[in-house]
Amino acid sequence: MSFAVYQPPQVQKSYPVLYFLSGLTCTEENFIVKANALKYAAEYGLILVAPDTSPRNAGIPGENDNWDFGTGAGFYVDATLAPWSNYYNMYSYIVEELPNLIAANFSIDINKQGIFGHSMGGHGALVCAIRNPNKFKSVSAFAPIVAPMQCTWGTKAFTGYLGEDNQNWRLYDASELVRKHKYHGHILIDQGTDDKFIQEQLKPEIFEQACQEVNQPLTLRYQDGYDHSYYFISSFIEDHIKHHVKELGV
Template structure:
């Protein structure tokens, strides 16, 4: 696969590439952003992190407003910002609402027609981009982590829990933590999977954490002023309860949900804690000897 570089933006000593490519998984053109830190620009092969954006977003939002690049440049990690759904071909009604269809792919592989044809964001992330990007750019294929916001937080958590062998670490901002029990998730899952509730559970972090084997070290930030949190769209407390019942550590070095007083759901919130999340992933991606070299 070849990636076209449509634009390059210098930032914090590195390069933000605006990319496009023809996706064999999605069956159409896809856009994404890739931030290469100064170390990669200088020729080093670097660790990298997927950032999965939320409902209504594209691959541009996190790159432009998340404020990850400064910490990434300091730590020597790259950030990949994929799109949130297929953009073409379009199905009748796929843009009728903001929380389903275009810009609302939920990072799953749909099984219900017609969405099953192209709404395969899970496979797009964990197979196509995961395998293709290190062949085209100086990214270490053995050092990959994942994070996300809201719908993307759901994606980061579920993809990590399903494919732990592929990702060194995970974190999330205001994730949809228990989609089978919130309006956003129920609407999306009914549209993408149909009425099979057992299929729904395979894409729910709260359900997946119950059967996860091995230690978990997950950083999650949620703002107490977040209206979606207040409306029970996020339900991080359900994830915490399920993790505790399954015997996982709750708190630092475990399933660590930090409730940030008064913060909302916006990129003001994300940018405030962005460096904490990069630092969290750096623990798993970069060895102490590598840090000394930096």
């Protein structure tokens, strides 16, 4: 697995760290190159970590056949069906392996770790944070897939990685999770109104309703005229980094 790391220029004893999870078809490079985040990480003294979105060249038949399943589309789950289960364990990678690797090689403050992401990565960030609030003390998302059990991207991935029993899917659906595991902090989500995926795939209103049911603090902002691209992310990345700075107490 590949990942990108940005370390700020300040000399500090330890650094807060933010993990950014990218969306379908992306690599570890997309966020670092396109999001315009590095100057804000430098300003606030944050390490940024951007992992790849799936294993690559695993030798699984058909792994490159679809843009929304297999290579570039790990969906941040731990696969239970063979042959995917031998390689596609992105949830454990994000929650355990990668943070341990970062902690072993960089001077980070393990009590100040946040996570955010875009689209499929926004789904992953919400799931990882809600299930692991003691590890990820802050969370935000850009145009996340918040109800994957109710959209074709999610059902395709979950069926292929986890099987037909949708009870297993609930572990990776933020709208299902937040009803049972209310997150301790404030969640920030930005969603573009001109995003062509908003109605069929993203469904932000479902997560908003779930949060209202359990009094989960949520700021869901609809940004007029913005689509699903990295121009959208770069326009509001400063707000998200400030959100994490506040939540982490940096």
